[in-house]
Amino acid sequence: MTGFKKFLMRGNLVELAVAVVIGATFSGLVQALVKDLITPLIAAVTGGNEPDFSDYVFTVNGAKFMYGDFVNQLLSFLIIASVVYWLVVLPMSRVVAYFDRNKESTEKKCPECLSDIPVAARRCAFCTAVLEDSGATAAS
Template sequence: MTGFKKFLMRGNLVELAVAVVIGAAFSGLIEALVADVITPLIAAATGGSQPDFAKYTFTVNGSVFKYGDFVNHALSFLIVAAVIYWLVVMPMTRLLSLFTKDKEATEKQCPECLSDIPVAARRCAFCTAELTVSAPIHPGRHSA
Protein backbone atom coordinates (compact mmCIF):
# COMPACT_ATOMS: atom_id res chain seq x y z
CA MET A 1 0.00 0.00 0.00
CA THR A 2 2.93 2.33 0.63
CA GLY A 3 4.14 2.01 -2.95
CA PHE A 4 0.72 2.94 -4.28
CA LYS A 5 0.60 5.98 -1.99
CA LYS A 6 4.06 7.09 -3.22
CA PHE A 7 2.91 6.61 -6.81
CA LEU A 8 -0.14 8.82 -6.27
CA MET A 9 1.84 11.52 -4.48
CA ARG A 10 4.56 11.89 -7.12
CA GLY A 11 4.70 15.41 -8.49
CA ASN A 12 4.52 14.54 -12.18
CA LEU A 13 1.37 12.45 -11.72
CA VAL A 14 -0.43 15.33 -10.02
CA GLU A 15 0.76 17.74 -12.72
CA LEU A 16 -0.51 15.36 -15.39
CA ALA A 17 -3.92 15.12 -13.74
CA VAL A 18 -4.17 18.91 -13.55
CA ALA A 19 -3.15 19.19 -17.21
CA VAL A 20 -5.84 16.71 -18.28
CA VAL A 21 -8.56 18.58 -16.38
CA ILE A 22 -7.45 21.95 -17.76
CA GLY A 23 -7.19 20.44 -21.25
CA ALA A 24 -10.75 19.12 -21.05
CA ALA A 25 -12.04 22.52 -19.94
CA PHE A 26 -10.04 24.22 -22.68
CA SER A 27 -11.43 21.79 -25.25
CA GLY A 28 -14.97 22.68 -24.18
CA LEU A 29 -14.13 26.35 -24.53
CA ILE A 30 -12.83 25.83 -28.06
CA GLU A 31 -15.89 23.75 -29.02
CA ALA A 32 -18.07 26.68 -27.89
CA LEU A 33 -15.88 29.12 -29.86
CA VAL A 34 -16.35 27.09 -33.03
CA ALA A 35 -20.10 26.63 -32.54
CA ASP A 36 -20.91 30.14 -31.30
CA VAL A 37 -18.39 32.39 -33.10
CA ILE A 38 -16.67 30.71 -36.06
CA THR A 39 -19.76 29.06 -37.55
CA PRO A 40 -21.80 32.32 -37.41
CA LEU A 41 -18.87 34.16 -39.00
CA ILE A 42 -18.91 31.67 -41.87
CA ALA A 43 -22.66 32.23 -42.22
CA ALA A 44 -22.18 36.03 -42.24
CA ALA A 45 -19.40 35.79 -44.83
CA THR A 46 -21.42 33.55 -47.16
CA GLY A 47 -24.62 35.56 -46.72
CA GLY A 48 -26.71 32.55 -45.72
CA SER A 49 -28.28 31.38 -42.53
CA GLN A 50 -26.05 29.96 -39.82
CA PRO A 51 -24.92 26.57 -41.08
CA ASP A 52 -25.13 23.65 -38.72
CA PHE A 53 -22.19 21.61 -39.94
CA ALA A 54 -23.20 18.73 -37.68
CA LYS A 55 -26.26 18.14 -39.88
CA TYR A 56 -24.24 17.86 -43.12
CA THR A 57 -24.25 14.22 -44.20
CA PHE A 58 -24.23 12.03 -47.27
CA THR A 59 -25.41 8.47 -47.70
CA VAL A 60 -23.80 5.60 -49.60
CA ASN A 61 -25.60 2.24 -49.74
CA GLY A 62 -27.56 3.06 -46.60
CA SER A 63 -24.52 4.17 -44.59
CA VAL A 64 -24.67 7.76 -43.31
CA PHE A 65 -21.42 9.74 -43.30
CA LYS A 66 -21.52 12.76 -40.97
CA TYR A 67 -18.81 14.86 -42.57
CA GLY A 68 -20.20 18.09 -41.06
CA ASP A 69 -19.51 16.88 -37.53
CA PHE A 70 -16.00 16.03 -38.65
CA VAL A 71 -15.59 19.61 -39.95
CA ASN A 72 -16.59 20.97 -36.52
CA HIS A 73 -14.07 18.73 -34.77
CA ALA A 74 -11.34 19.52 -37.33
CA LEU A 75 -11.86 23.26 -36.78
CA SER A 76 -11.70 22.74 -33.02
CA PHE A 77 -8.51 20.72 -33.33
CA LEU A 78 -6.83 23.32 -35.53
CA ILE A 79 -7.73 26.12 -33.13
CA VAL A 80 -6.48 24.16 -30.11
CA ALA A 81 -3.25 23.28 -31.92
CA ALA A 82 -2.69 26.91 -32.95
CA VAL A 83 -3.35 28.24 -29.45
CA ILE A 84 -1.06 25.64 -27.86
CA TYR A 85 1.67 26.41 -30.38
CA TRP A 86 1.50 30.21 -30.07
CA LEU A 87 0.86 30.44 -26.32
CA VAL A 88 2.88 27.48 -25.00
CA VAL A 89 5.43 26.13 -27.49
CA MET A 90 6.76 29.44 -28.84
CA PRO A 91 7.26 31.12 -25.43
CA MET A 92 8.91 27.98 -24.00
CA THR A 93 11.23 27.74 -27.01
CA ARG A 94 12.28 31.36 -26.55
CA LEU A 95 12.76 30.88 -22.82
CA LEU A 96 14.89 27.77 -23.32
CA SER A 97 16.98 29.52 -25.96
CA LEU A 98 17.79 32.26 -23.42
CA PHE A 99 19.12 29.66 -20.99
CA THR A 100 21.16 27.75 -23.58
CA LYS A 101 22.53 30.84 -25.37
CA ASP A 102 25.27 31.39 -22.80
CA LYS A 103 26.19 27.71 -22.56
CA GLU A 104 29.81 27.02 -23.38
CA ALA A 105 30.43 24.79 -26.38
CA THR A 106 31.54 21.26 -25.49
CA GLU A 107 31.83 19.91 -29.04
CA LYS A 108 33.23 21.07 -32.34
CA GLN A 109 33.15 19.71 -35.87
CA CYS A 110 36.06 17.80 -37.34
CA PRO A 111 37.27 19.76 -40.38
CA GLU A 112 37.84 16.53 -42.31
CA CYS A 113 34.70 14.43 -41.75
CA LEU A 114 32.42 17.04 -40.08
CA SER A 115 31.65 14.71 -37.13
CA ASP A 116 30.97 16.22 -33.71
CA ILE A 117 33.95 15.70 -31.43
CA PRO A 118 34.97 17.10 -28.00
CA VAL A 119 36.52 20.57 -28.05
CA ALA A 120 39.77 19.38 -26.46
CA ALA A 121 40.26 16.46 -28.89
CA ARG A 122 43.62 16.29 -30.69
CA ARG A 123 42.53 13.51 -33.05
CA CYS A 124 39.12 12.77 -34.56
CA ALA A 125 37.61 9.54 -33.24
CA PHE A 126 35.82 8.95 -36.54
CA CYS A 127 38.35 9.65 -39.29
CA THR A 128 41.52 9.79 -37.11
CA ALA A 129 42.59 13.13 -38.60
CA GLU A 130 45.04 15.09 -36.45
CA LEU A 131 43.54 18.31 -35.16
CA THR A 132 45.15 21.51 -33.97
CA VAL A 133 44.13 22.38 -30.45
CA SER A 134 44.02 26.05 -29.64
CA ALA A 135 44.90 27.04 -26.10
CA PRO A 136 41.94 28.22 -24.07
CA ILE A 137 41.77 31.96 -23.60
CA HIS A 138 41.51 33.02 -19.99
CA PRO A 139 40.14 36.49 -19.31
CA GLY A 140 42.62 38.75 -17.54
CA ARG A 141 45.71 36.74 -18.61
CA HIS A 142 48.07 37.99 -21.26
CA SER A 143 50.48 35.87 -23.21
CA ALA A 144 54.14 36.92 -23.17
Protein backbone atom coordinates (compact mmCIF):
# COMPACT_ATOMS: atom_id res chain seq x y z
CA MET A 1 0.00 0.00 0.00
CA THR A 2 2.93 2.34 0.67
CA GLY A 3 4.19 1.93 -2.89
CA PHE A 4 0.75 2.80 -4.25
CA LYS A 5 0.65 5.94 -2.06
CA LYS A 6 4.06 7.01 -3.36
CA PHE A 7 2.90 6.39 -6.93
CA LEU A 8 -0.20 8.54 -6.44
CA MET A 9 1.71 11.36 -4.79
CA ARG A 10 4.40 11.62 -7.46
CA GLY A 11 4.55 15.11 -8.92
CA ASN A 12 4.16 14.03 -12.53
CA LEU A 13 0.99 12.06 -11.84
CA VAL A 14 -0.64 14.93 -9.96
CA GLU A 15 0.32 17.39 -12.70
CA LEU A 16 -1.09 15.04 -15.31
CA ALA A 17 -4.37 14.72 -13.42
CA VAL A 18 -4.66 18.50 -13.15
CA ALA A 19 -3.92 18.83 -16.87
CA VAL A 20 -6.62 16.30 -17.78
CA VAL A 21 -9.24 18.10 -15.66
CA ILE A 22 -8.32 21.50 -17.09
CA GLY A 23 -8.24 20.05 -20.61
CA ALA A 24 -11.71 18.52 -20.24
CA THR A 25 -13.08 21.80 -18.90
CA PHE A 26 -11.41 23.75 -21.68
CA SER A 27 -12.85 21.34 -24.24
CA GLY A 28 -16.37 21.97 -22.92
CA LEU A 29 -15.78 25.70 -23.03
CA VAL A 30 -14.59 25.57 -26.64
CA GLN A 31 -17.50 23.35 -27.68
CA ALA A 32 -19.91 25.87 -26.18
CA LEU A 33 -18.08 28.68 -27.98
CA VAL A 34 -18.41 26.86 -31.29
CA LYS A 35 -22.05 25.85 -30.77
CA ASP A 36 -23.33 29.12 -29.30
CA LEU A 37 -21.22 31.79 -31.04
CA ILE A 38 -19.20 30.63 -34.04
CA THR A 39 -21.73 28.43 -35.84
CA PRO A 40 -24.54 31.02 -35.52
CA LEU A 41 -22.10 33.62 -36.86
CA ILE A 42 -21.26 31.37 -39.84
CA ALA A 43 -24.97 30.70 -40.40
CA ALA A 44 -25.72 34.44 -40.29
CA VAL A 45 -22.94 35.24 -42.77
CA THR A 46 -23.96 32.47 -45.19
CA GLY A 47 -27.65 33.34 -44.90
CA GLY A 48 -28.69 30.09 -43.24
CA ASN A 49 -31.75 29.98 -41.01
CA GLU A 50 -30.38 27.24 -38.78
CA PRO A 51 -28.10 28.64 -36.07
CA ASP A 52 -26.67 25.22 -35.13
CA PHE A 53 -24.91 22.92 -37.58
CA SER A 54 -25.70 19.77 -35.57
CA ASP A 55 -29.12 19.53 -37.23
CA TYR A 56 -27.72 19.67 -40.78
CA VAL A 57 -28.36 16.44 -42.62
CA PHE A 58 -28.54 15.13 -46.16
CA THR A 59 -30.21 11.96 -47.39
CA VAL A 60 -29.04 9.49 -50.04
CA ASN A 61 -31.35 6.54 -50.84
CA GLY A 62 -33.01 6.85 -47.43
CA ALA A 63 -29.75 6.95 -45.48
CA LYS A 64 -29.25 10.06 -43.35
CA PHE A 65 -25.80 11.64 -43.21
CA MET A 66 -25.57 14.00 -40.24
CA TYR A 67 -22.61 16.16 -41.22
CA GLY A 68 -23.50 19.14 -39.03
CA ASP A 69 -22.25 17.65 -35.76
CA PHE A 70 -19.01 16.76 -37.53
CA VAL A 71 -18.62 20.42 -38.56
CA ASN A 72 -19.13 21.50 -34.92
CA GLN A 73 -16.56 18.99 -33.67
CA LEU A 74 -14.10 19.95 -36.41
CA LEU A 75 -14.34 23.62 -35.44
CA SER A 76 -13.83 22.70 -31.78
CA PHE A 77 -10.77 20.64 -32.64
CA LEU A 78 -9.24 23.40 -34.75
CA ILE A 79 -9.76 25.98 -31.99
CA ILE A 80 -8.32 23.71 -29.27
CA ALA A 81 -5.35 22.72 -31.45
CA SER A 82 -4.55 26.33 -32.31
CA VAL A 83 -4.80 27.49 -28.68
CA VAL A 84 -2.56 24.64 -27.50
CA TYR A 85 -0.04 25.43 -30.23
CA TRP A 86 0.06 29.20 -29.69
CA LEU A 87 -0.12 29.20 -25.87
CA VAL A 88 1.80 26.02 -24.96
CA VAL A 89 3.96 24.56 -27.74
CA LEU A 90 5.39 27.76 -29.18
CA PRO A 91 6.38 29.34 -25.83
CA MET A 92 7.85 26.06 -24.55
CA SER A 93 9.96 25.57 -27.68
CA ARG A 94 11.34 29.09 -27.22
CA VAL A 95 12.20 28.36 -23.57
CA VAL A 96 13.90 25.07 -24.52
CA ALA A 97 15.86 26.81 -27.29
CA TYR A 98 16.98 29.48 -24.82
CA PHE A 99 18.33 26.91 -22.36
CA ASP A 100 19.90 24.79 -25.11
CA ARG A 101 21.81 27.86 -26.29
CA ASN A 102 23.57 28.03 -22.91
CA LYS A 103 24.12 24.26 -22.91
CA GLU A 104 26.38 24.44 -25.96
CA SER A 105 29.04 26.32 -24.01
CA THR A 106 29.36 23.55 -21.38
CA GLU A 107 29.08 20.44 -23.57
CA LYS A 108 30.57 19.08 -26.76
CA LYS A 109 29.93 16.07 -28.98
CA CYS A 110 32.08 12.96 -28.67
CA PRO A 111 33.71 12.38 -32.08
CA GLU A 112 33.16 8.61 -31.79
CA CYS A 113 29.59 8.15 -30.50
CA LEU A 114 28.29 11.74 -30.85
CA SER A 115 27.04 11.80 -27.23
CA ASP A 116 26.97 15.08 -25.30
CA ILE A 117 29.94 15.23 -22.92
CA PRO A 118 31.45 18.03 -20.78
CA VAL A 119 33.92 20.28 -22.58
CA ALA A 120 36.71 19.46 -20.10
CA ALA A 121 36.28 15.66 -20.44
CA ARG A 122 39.32 13.63 -21.47
CA ARG A 123 37.37 10.38 -21.91
CA CYS A 124 33.81 9.81 -23.15
CA ALA A 125 31.53 8.40 -20.45
CA PHE A 126 29.43 6.56 -23.03
CA CYS A 127 31.91 4.90 -25.41
CA THR A 128 35.08 5.36 -23.29
CA ALA A 129 37.01 6.86 -26.22
CA VAL A 130 40.08 8.83 -25.17
CA LEU A 131 39.73 12.46 -26.23
CA GLU A 132 42.60 14.75 -27.10
CA ASP A 133 42.58 18.48 -26.39
CA SER A 134 41.81 19.23 -30.05
CA GLY A 135 38.76 16.98 -29.93
CA ALA A 136 40.29 14.14 -32.00
CA THR A 137 40.09 10.58 -30.76
CA ALA A 138 43.13 8.61 -29.69
CA ALA A 139 43.35 4.83 -29.73
CA SER A 140 41.82 3.34 -26.61
